[in-house]
Amino acid sequence: MQLPKVIRPFTYTDIDQDIIIYGKDRIMQNQYVILTAMYRYAPTFFSDHPSPEKLSAKLLSFNPHTIPGAKALTKKALESNYGITNRSQLEATIDELMLCNVWEGPLYAILIDLFLESPERFSQLRPQDVEQALNEQSKLNTYLSRFSPANQMLNDSEHKQEYTKELVSNVAAYFTEDAKATLEALEALFRHNQAWLHHTDGTSWAAFNYSRAISIIADGAICGYLTEEEAGQWCDKYGSMAERLFRNWQTFLFSAILGKQLMTPAQDRFILGANDYIEGCYKLAVSPLKPLEISGIWPGSNLSALIQAYEGQYSNDPSVNVKKSGPIDLYERTVLPIFRKYKVDYFLLEKKGNAVFYYSPTESAQSGDASYFDMYLEDFEGELEPGEIPFLTTEKCLFTNKYIRIHVKKLFRKKQKLAIPWNGAVELKWEPTGLQDIRLNVNGQAALDIRPNLDRIGMTTSQTLGLSKKETQELYAPDLENLNQAIRELKQTFSA
Numbered sequence: 001m002q003l004p005k006v007i008r009p010f011t012y013t014d015i016d017q018d019i020i021i022y023g024k025d026r027i028m029q030n031q032y033v034i035l036t037a038m039y040r041y042a043p044t045f046f047s048d049h050p051s052p053e054k055l056s057a058k059l060l061s062f063n064p065h066t067i068p069g070a071k072a073l074t075k076k077a078l079e080s081n082y083g084i085t086n087r088s089q090l091e092a093t094i095d096e097l098m099l100c101n102v103w104e105g106p107l108y109a110i111l112i113d114l115f116l117e118s119p120e121r122f123s124q125l126r127p128q129d130v131e132q133a134l135n136e137q138s139k140l141n142t143y144l145s146r147f148s149p150a151n152q153m154l155n156d157s158e159h160k161q162e163y164t165k166e167l168v169s170n171v172a173a174y175f176t177e178d179a180k181a182t183l184e185a186l187e188a189l190f191r192h193n194q195a196w197l198h199h200t201d202g203t204s205w206a207a208f209n210y211s212r213a214i215s216i217i218a219d220g221a222i223c224g225y226l227t228e229e230e231a232g233q234w235c236d237k238y239g240s241m242a243e244r245l246f247r248n249w250q251t252f253l254f255s256a257i258l259g260k261q262l263m264t265p266a267q268d269r270f271i272l273g274a275n276d277y278i279e280g281c282y283k284l285a286v287s288p289l290k291p292l293e294i295s296g297i298w299p300g301s302n303l304s305a306l307i308q309a310y311e312g313q314y315s316n317d318p319s320v321n322v323k324k325s326g327p328i329d330l331y332e333r334t335v336l337p338i339f340r341k342y343k344v345d346y347f348l349l350e351k352k353g354n355a356v357f358y359y360s361p362t363e364s365a366q367s368g369d370a371s372y373f374d375m376y377l378e379d380f381e382g383e384l385e386p387g388e389i390p391f392l393t394t395e396k397c398l399f400t401n402k403y404i405r406i407h408v409k410k411l412f413r414k415k416q417k418l419a420i421p422w423n424g425a426v427e428l429k430w431e432p433t434g435l436q437d438i439r440l441n442v443n444g445q446a447a448l449d450i451r452p453n454l455d456r457i458g459m460t461t462s463q464t465l466g467l468s469k470k471e472t473q474e475l476y477a478p479d480l481e482n483l484n485q486a487i488r489e490l491k492q493t494f495s496a
Contacts, residue, residue: 028221028228029060032239034295035207036215038256038280056294062218062231074222082216087225093216097209098238103170106143108204108262110134110171112197115190123187127172134168146202147245189261196309199254203245207252208259210242239297249292249301253281254309276374282310327361330401331391338489342482347450358394358448380405383417397447401494404442418445422494430483432472438479440487452476 033040037059063070078084082093114130115122134140144164174183190197214235221231246252260277284292285303293299339345348360359373376393383405384390392399396407404426408416420426420442433439433449440448454460457475467475 028062030232030235031295032214032235033060033218035211039277040215062221074219078219090220090225094213097213101206101209105147105204105206109143109202125175127175130172199305201251203255205259205262207255211256213238248298250303250306253306327391330389331360335391339486342486344482360392406445422491428487430480432476
């Protein structure tokens with residue numbers, strides 16, 4: 001299905017009701033936003049088998065986020081990752097990414113070929129050997145022609161000659177004594193990815209920069225640094241460059257994976273780790289929904305080599321856990337059945353009301369995106385014990401099979417970390433809050449908020465706000481009793 005580059009604005013009533021647009025009544029789309037799909041959207045989204053309309057709304061939207069505060073989080077992410085706090089800084093960052101493709105794209109493509117030609121001799125090459133090999137103009141032109149869509153200097157004979165001379169010099173510099181440590185690290189990366197490195201097809205890691213550029217542009221529209229019209233034009237400009245540079249999705253994803261490993265293997269709250277990034281690429285490739293086809297870019301791409309490379313290499317890497325089987329199994333086989341037994345499992349499965357408050361690791365339940373589960377989990381990972389399995393998290397609280405871990409923030413004091421064991425002296429109680437939600441208190445500390453089942457009660461949120469605490473307690477009584485029974489059994493289970 002070929003889509004126009006900018007899709008018409010639409011309201012949330014055009015798509016499934018669980019996509020909620022906060023602060024706006026429409027979403028602007030662009031086909032090239034799909035180039036960011038491996039990390040801008042959680043792969044768990046595909047497991048819910050969304051309709052084509054919902055898939056398009058999620059994967060092609062400037063703002064796919066369905067939580068309050070998305071704009072503030074996006075601003076923090078842009079500042080944290082790129083130092084962007086205004087339009088001029090955004091423009092400078094995009095220019096810098098494109099300049100990286102101009103200079104480092106061909107450079108790393110050459111280094112990759114030098115490695116593939118002779119992996120055992122790669123680190124022993126001398127600068128003069130490299131210069132001699134590259135001075136064959138026909139061979140050098142192969143690299144330059146691949147990047148000509150994004151490099152205006154290659155269209156001018158005078159600039160091309162100067163550019164070519166400097167490019168050869170820059171490649172040779174990697175094989176000097178001063179660059180020995182850098183070359184060894186690069187060789188290790190190439191060896192790790194040797195089975196599929198040739199699939200980057202002379203594009204090296206340029207896809208990573210194009211993907212980041214499109215993401216920054218879309219986020220710039222969310223934050224107001226660009227108008228939606230400008231963002232659409234910029235996406236078209238840089239997205240069409242990428243479309244001409246890469247021949248298919250497989251080449252693009254292999255190039256993006258290489259770039260992620262080369263540039264930012266680490267992760268933090270606003271940076272997806274390399275392993276999760278690679279997993280995202282894999283899930284885009286294997287999803288029966290064929291999400292990459294929704295954009296109309298590189299239709300019919302064969303992704304078999306990427307799937308084979310992932311399943312043969314990364315799925316056997318202990319640092320990459322594709323299925324996250326421990327947390328998922330614990331959540332689905334232990335936690336959900338207990339809540340289902342007391343007929344309150346909708347609190348964990350109802351995304352519309354409760355995704356704001358908590359996140360689970362599951363791919364079949366709809367309680368929230370795994371990316372947010374992982375993001376909040378990072379704050380606790382250094383505290384986890386061997387064999388401790390997380391199954392539910394909030395911004396300040398983590399539930400595992402051994403502990404309820406809470407980070408208590410105090411004004412002008414360091415964050416206090418509480419680890420409350422299930423088998424210890426722990427008091428668990430669900431109670432209404434002043435905002436008419438239901439809160440789980442653990443030894444008097446607020447741990448988890450959820451939304452009540454207002455459909456059962458037959459009231460709207462605004463109607464509940466006028467209730468007294470006693471009226472709320474009476475109204476929520478059946479849910480509160482069932483929730484407390486469920487949490488008591490959960491304690492008994494994990495205390496055994």
